[in-house]
Amino acid sequence: MSSLASVSRLRWIRHQWQRRFARPRGVWALAGPVLVQELALVLTGTVVMALASHLGPASVAAIGMMDALGYLLNAVYGGLAMGATVTVAHCLGAGRRHDLRAVAFSALLLALCSAALIATLLWFTRGLWIAMLLPGAEASVVAQADRYFRWLIVAGLPTSLVMVACGVLRGMARTDTAMRVQLAMNLLQILLAALFMNGAYGSVAGAGSALLCARSAGVVLVLIALWPTLQRALEHPAGSPVRGEFVRAILRVGWPAALETSFFHVGKLITQTMVVGLGTTAMAANFIAFYVSAMLYAPGTALGVAATTLVGMRLGAGQVQRAHRMLRRLVRSASWALTGVAVLVLPLAWPLASLFGNDPEVTRQAAWLITLSCLFMPVWAGSFVLPAGLRGAGDTRYALVVGTATMWGLRIMAGYLMGVVLGLGVVGVWLGMFGDWVVRNLLFRKRMRGTAWTRHRLLG
Structure with missing residues (x-):
């Protein structure tokens, strides 16, 4: 009996592991x-x-x-x-x-x-x-x-x-x-x-x-x-x-997807003009950190494309529950993948920043921005991979409204407040961006828990 109980326990542990962490x-x-x-x-x-x-x-x-x-x-x-x-x-x-x-x-x-x-x-x-x-x-x-x-x-x-x-x-x-x-x-x-x-x-x-x-x-x-x-x-x-x-x-x-992305890039241009006003050092640090961060986001971007395709196929087949389960597991998988990348890159923030120049102040600011990106990386999946899955369901208008509101209300306004008004510099601008991620993550996760995003009918 004890051996049977042990086997059952192991099966339960394996099931829980696969349900929570397996891609x-x-x-x-x-x-x-x-x-x-x-x-x-x-x-x-x-x-x-x-x-x-x-x-x-x-x-x-x-x-x-x-x-x-x-x-x-x-x-x-x-x-x-x-x-x-x-x-x-x-x-x-x-x-x-x-x-x-x-x-x-x-x-x-x-x-x-x-x-x-x-x-x-x-x-x-x-x-x-x-x-x-x-x-x-x-x-x-x-x-x-x-x-x-x-x-x-x-x-x-x-x-x-x-x-x-x-x-x-x-x-x-x-x-x-x-x-x-x-x-x-x-x-x-x-x-x-x-x-x-x-x-x-x-x-x-x-x-x-x-x-x-x-x-x-x-x-x-x-x-x-x-x-x-x-x-x-x-x-x-x-x-x-x-x-x-x-x-x-x-x-x-x-x-709606084109409008959302356009507003997103316009917002990025505006935040770049904020950084321009902070001086050459801030501009250089901002460029270096964005280049390194683009590498960090790449696995999440790839999983976002997969989410769009797989969720679309499930809902096209009328498999609402499987689409819901697929999206949850994809977001979880992306969160773990990005967290793993962040853990690897975090101790390398200073060496990576120093590869792009020998100015100590530029290197210091860039390393600090890369460190912050790594710390907020677990939130990125819910902010960008999850809405990619919602778009696969045809739920693009919700993504447009949330993305536009958080971009202008947090990334731009909060970034300007912290970076320019409060004098935190380029770090304050980036904190506004991270605030955008956090709020997007919360709103999109709330949407995912409901069923409204699964009710769109694209084909006649």
Whole structure:
């Protein structure tokens, strides 16, 4: 009897361990490629900026500020990609694989039309944007910014197609294919930037042309990956492969997600302007800490993509309880993964900060910011992975309202109060950001415990 009791006890312990700490099956098969993709994206941006540094500070300033606007453009395309991911996942969950061709065509058409409209507007108003982003800048900086901005605008067309097509692939759980496309595109961009910025162009135009060529090559690669699906659409006898049902579904998820991400990046730009007013040392420390933190967040970002796809598939199949359980376990898994990363990085905060320069004050402030990021890392999963799962359910409006309110009420207002008014400097600005994380975490967890987020119906 005692041996049977021991076996039962061990089984109970194993069950409790798996229920609380085990990751959902197959989650890293989806998240792993996204993690590699995120790290490669950060590395690509770093290499391009390093190449630009050889052209002088005016080139670095021009590329850096125009790329900040590029992130806003990518937010729109990323929202459409999110809509495509969720719609595809719901179709697969509902057993409607035959509709994937119509979803893919609808998503690509939306991407192309949106990018063409945005490119036209930006091209004829680029002077206003440059004046707004670079007030009082030297003439050389303005000239180079205009030159780079032209390339950035044109590159928006292939960028939109690549991002949305990769969103379709992620919804089909083909994150490995999307990763290969992105890696090839990033590698080509680095090689061409090294060639053009030091040779053929020798200016910011080299960076812009490398971006355009790499994104155009990415369109070819991603269309090859999607060709079996698109070919069936062309051969389908029903007529037009674009269907209003899927256009509406993509927009229903995509536009709130695009607005949320856009507001998020606008908020980040505002907090960056706060840091600019705190001096060069604070600016340098802020840049170093953000670069290191981007590496720390990468596992959580990858798990967020997996959450969107898996929750969408479960709800598409009508498996509400399984979707609820899947999201809880994903958030728990992300919390433990990020906590593990934070524990490893925490004692290395000072050495990591010192890699980016030898100014002791910059290193001290950057190390302090990295330390704070590690301490608040367990909260990050509930703030960002959880809403990614809610978006997979189509619950994008709640995420939009919460994200916008906390961004402006805490990250900006509280950051300004603590960093500028109370004189805490860049640490105060970052404390406002951490307060944003905490409140987002509480509100999204409260939403997850309810059932309202599972009631959205995307497909007819």
